[in-house]
Structures are given as structure tokens and as C-alpha cells.
Amino acid sequence: MKAVFYQGAGGPDVLEVREVPPPEPQAGEVVVDVVAAGLNRADVQQRRGVYPPPPGASDIPGLEVSGRIAAVGEGVDGWQAGDEVCALLAGGGYAQQVAVPAGQLLPVPPGVSLAEAGSLPETAATVFSNLFMAAGVQAGESVLIHGGAGGIGTMAVQMVRAFGGIPMVTAGSQAKLDVVRPLGAQVLINYREEDFVEKVKEATGGRGADVILDVVGAKYLQRNLDALATAGRLVVIGLQGGAKAELNLGQLMAKRAAVIGTTLRARPVEEKSAIVRAVREHVWPLVASGDIKVQIGRTFPLEQASAAHEYFDSGDHTGKILLTMAG
Structure with a gap:
């Protein structure tokens, strides 16, 4: 063969x-x-x-x-x-x-x-296991999905929307944001032109995202924590932006937040x-x-x-x- x-x-x-x-x-x-x-x-x-x-x-x-x-x-x-x-x-x-x-x-x-x-299979298993089995996304919760126009991202947007969550996405161009809009993304952020932390806070009345699905890793670690709501969950599934970073543990504890790292x-x-x-x-x-x-x-x-x-x-x-x- x-x-x-x-x-x-x-x-x-x-x-x-x-x-x-x-x-x-x-x-x-x-x-x-x-x-x-x-x-x-x-x-x-x-x-x-x-x-x-x-x-x-x-x-x-x-x-x-x-x-x-x-x-x-x-x-x-x-x-x-x-x-x-x-x-x-x-x-x-x-x-x-x-x-x-x-x-x-x-x-x-x-x-x-x-x-x-x-x-x-890979996209569905990755998204469901991380967002729903590990992070426990509930109906009504806001979920920030980095890289929203890719295979994982488009599956995550649809799955979050189907289970009653509020999908928010980042992508690197307007053309990519236009792909995820009809799939149910309610907040669309061009990360090359906009600060995703500010946009998430603005969209949630200052509260932040309940869950973040991240494929970037180290480069986004602190900003993801800034964007998390109290009791929020950050799920890291990729390291495109590096593997090592410092984290403000005081802020993590004050938010009663969780950082979950997984591979499938x-x-x-x-x-x-x-x-x-x-x-x-x-x-x-x-x-x-x-x-x-x-x-x-x-x-x-x-x-x-x-x-x-x-x-x-x-x-x-x-x-x-x-x-x-x-x-």
C-alpha cells in the first residue's frame, strides 16, 4: 500500500x-x-x-x-x-x-x-473532551476560542452554540471571521488589529470569559488569565506561541480560576x-x-x-x- x-x-x-x-x-x-x-x-x-x-x-x-x-x-x-x-x-x-x-x-x-x-473524529473528540468533559462548559457560559476559523475552531464554535453556550472567537483576518460568523460566533475579534482581552471584557460587561480554548500557549498565557472570568477555566491544547511562560498565581487564586493542559x-x-x-x-x-x-x-x-x-x-x-x- x-x-x-x-x-x-x-x-x-x-x-x-x-x-x-x-x-x-x-x-x-x-x-x-x-x-x-x-x-x-x-x-x-x-x-x-x-x-x-x-x-x-x-x-x-x-x-x-x-x-x-x-x-x-x-x-x-x-x-x-x-x-x-x-x-x-x-x-x-x-x-x-x-x-x-x-x-x-x-x-x-x-x-x-x-x-x-x-x-x-479528531476535531470532535478534541473539542468535546476539552470543553465539555474537562472544562464543563454549561449553557449560558461564554467561551473564547482562539484560532476560530480552523478545523478545531469551527467545530468548537458550532458545538458551543449547539449546547447553549456563547462562542467568541479570535482570527487573523476579516475573511476568517466571516467564515465563523454564520456558524454562530457571537463575538468576533481580529487579533491582529484588536486586543482580545479588551474585546472580551467589553462583550461580557467586564466579567470575562467563562472558558477559553487556547492553541497558542505561552505567548497568550497571562493575557488569557486577564480575560478569564471569576471561576473561569483556561484549557491549553496547543503551543504555537511557545511552551514556557510565567503566570501570576495571585491573580489565578483571586479569580479561583483553573488552567488545564491536555493532549489527546x-x-x-x-x-x-x-x-x-x-x-x-x-x-x-x-x-x-x-x-x-x-x-x-x-x-x-x-x-x-x-x-x-x-x-x-x-x-x-x-x-x-x-x-x-x-x-
């Missing part, structure tokens, strides 16, 4: 398509014939050499796919060859086939094409399976009803994975980027 590998760390030019043996399902796994694979920032960070795959995970990048089950391993119940599925992965998605723990499979939601479903990729299969079950129960009905819509920016064939990464690096994309398989 064809699969993408990184020839060391670097730019999009390090991506290489190779022929490798197809995977065999181990006990508790299925093998999926991949139709589409989502491109995520974690893939880019792995390419740059700063986010290696967890122990035991495939060196092939790709954290989510959609496709059809080709083979079922021992001990797998409820799935059979030919089922159309999408899946959350620890790696291996940029390939024509991938082995997946059965607990990390999801059915393709009604009304979503098989290819489009490749954009859903390295979690044990049991934890990922629990998240996938929660997504299937709480999020999939919203996708099926159209309350949450798939947001695809562009698609590229697997052989053009380097071009897909180049497009991602440009910062021009909105929504998800997909890699699709021939045939």
Missing part, C-alpha cells in the same frame, strides 16, 4: 510517499481501507520534529480517517467488513490502510459523505474509547441533524500530501484539509 513518511524534520518537502506492507489487525482491532484522512496541526508539529508519535504508535502521520472496514481482528464485536466508519488514531492515517482499535471507531453520521467524515494523542486506548463513546452519544446526533456541519477547506490526493502541508503552513486555510485516496 501507499503511505506517507517524513524524511527527518523540516518543511513540507520532507514528506515522501512510499510503498509499504499493509497492516494486519491485532486482537481488538480492525483494518480500514482509507477513503480520506484529516490533516491536523499535530501532523505538522510531528513533521517539524517537536511532536513525536507516542510509544507504539505508527511513524506514519495522520490522526483521523474515514473509510470501509477491510478486516476484523479477534475479539471485535459490533463491526464487520464493509462497514463505513471514521476513526480516531494515534497515527497511521496518511495511508491506504490503517489498523484501528475498535473502540476508536465511529459510524459515519447520516447526511455526511464518507470522505467528509474523515474530517470529524498519547492517551491510552481505554480513555480514547471513552471519549469516542461520549462523542457518539452527544455530538453525532447534532451532526446528523445538521446543527453541526462539516467544514472542509480543501482536499488533496495522498500523493500531494506535501502540497497539503504547504497550504496549511501558509495560514490561508479555513476549516479542515483532507487527503483523499485514489479510487
Whole structure:
């Protein structure tokens, strides 16, 4: 089968398509014939050499796919060859086939094409696990979402709105803000031209955001705390702006606030399976009803994975980027 590998760390030019043996399902796994694979920032960070795959995970990048089950391993119940599925992965998605723990499979939601479903598992699991399972977002609470026009951002805006929260977003251009406005974002902030702390305070009558979903990290840490409401929760899921920063603990304590740092990729299969079950129960009905819509920016064939990464690096994309398989 064809699969993408990184020839060391670097730019999009390090991506290489190779022929490798197809995977065999181990006990508790299925093998999926991949139709589409989502491109995520974690893939880019792995390419740059700063986010290696967890122990035991495939060196092939790709954290989510959609496709059809080709083979079922021992001990797998409820799935059979030919089922159309999408899946959350620890790696291996940029390939024509991938082995997946059965607990990390999801059915393709009604009304979503098989290819489009490749954009859903990682984004839905990341947003639901962080905002609702970890931060406990409640109806009526305000949620500031940094990078609101990307794959995670567009999913977060829709999910917060669907569960009765108030989505507020930052993005780097008016064009990107125009993408998230119709998805339900109620406060739109161009971070290149506006101070998000001031805009959040203004929009909340000086109170601040109840929850902040942050992909920036160190660069935004203190300003995020400034923007938090009393009893607010800051959830850090990315380090685009660095990993180390000082924090005013007195201010954190005075606000009775919480800083939560999480990753999804390295979690044990049991934890990922629990998240996938929660997504299937709480999020999939919203996708099926159209309350949450798939947001695809562009698609590229697997052989053009380097071009897909180049497009991602440009910062021009909105929504998800997909890699699709021939045939």
C-alpha cells in the first residue's frame, strides 16, 4: 500500500510517499481501507520534529480517517467488513490502510459523505473532551476560542452554540471571521488589529470569559488569565506561541480560576474509547441533524500530501484539509 513518511524534520518537502506492507489487525482491532484522512496541526508539529508519535504508535502521520472496514481482528464485536466508519488514531492515517482499535471507531453520521467524515473524529473528540468533559462548559457560559476559523475552531464554535453556550472567537483576518460568523460566533475579534482581552471584557460587561480554548500557549498565557472570568477555566491544547511562560498565581487564586493542559494523542486506548463513546452519544446526533456541519477547506490526493502541508503552513486555510485516496 501507499503511505506517507517524513524524511527527518523540516518543511513540507520532507514528506515522501512510499510503498509499504499493509497492516494486519491485532486482537481488538480492525483494518480500514482509507477513503480520506484529516490533516491536523499535530501532523505538522510531528513533521517539524517537536511532536513525536507516542510509544507504539505508527511513524506514519495522520490522526483521523474515514473509510470501509477491510478486516476484523479477534475479539471485535459490533463491526464487520464493509462497514463505513471514521476513526480516531494515534497515527497511521496518511495511508491506504490503517489498523484501528475498535473502540476508536465511529459510524459515519447520516447526511455526511464518507470522505467528509474523515474530517470529524479528531476535531470532535478534541473539542468535546476539552470543553465539555474537562472544562464543563454549561449553557449560558461564554467561551473564547482562539484560532476560530480552523478545523478545531469551527467545530468548537458550532458545538458551543449547539449546547447553549456563547462562542467568541479570535482570527487573523476579516475573511476568517466571516467564515465563523454564520456558524454562530457571537463575538468576533481580529487579533491582529484588536486586543482580545479588551474585546472580551467589553462583550461580557467586564466579567470575562467563562472558558477559553487556547492553541497558542505561552505567548497568550497571562493575557488569557486577564480575560478569564471569576471561576473561569483556561484549557491549553496547543503551543504555537511557545511552551514556557510565567503566570501570576495571585491573580489565578483571586479569580479561583483553573488552567488545564491536555493532549489527546498519547492517551491510552481505554480513555480514547471513552471519549469516542461520549462523542457518539452527544455530538453525532447534532451532526446528523445538521446543527453541526462539516467544514472542509480543501482536499488533496495522498500523493500531494506535501502540497497539503504547504497550504496549511501558509495560514490561508479555513476549516479542515483532507487527503483523499485514489479510487
